[in-house]
Amino acid sequence: MAEKDDNVVFIGKKGIMSYVLAVVTQFNNGESSVVIKARGRAISRAVDVAEIVRQRFVQGVTPENIKIDTEEIEGDEGPVKVSAIEITLSKK
């Protein structure tokens, strides 16, 4: 599911290109920066999305800020900790 909160794209279990398209669309709609967020195993895919957007689709985009953190989410057996990433892509 690609949640969209203004200029945020949250990476889930869809195909990579769905998220690439979501990010590209935001830049095409005039956003100067887009934040790509992911947790757990989806973190690798978040980096793939950022790299594909940057190298193939939008000129002059750079990963301006990358943050990592640990978030607590509700698991089947109570709260569990997962790693998270936030990649801010900015257009010059």
Add this chain to the structure above:
Amino acid sequence: MAEKDDNVVFIGKKGIMSYVLAVVTQFNNGESSVVIKARGRAISRAVDVAEIVRQRFVQGVTPENIKIDTEEIEGDEGPVKVSAIEITLSKK
């Protein structure tokens, strides 16, 4: 395989704690910063390693710099592109 090049720890297919231990050891040996590198699916694990070291093992460590990039590696059918991450953990 945990390749070690000075203060670099490369994330492979071993258990997470092997890499956590490798990073913690470097800090204990007096390094003021350790670089965690990973490619492809291992990127999520690199973030896990950084977060576990920071939150459970070494006081005052912060992810000072995080870079993402695309690298070309040799696949079975010629060169393939993979995403890569480089997390520099620094101790104050």
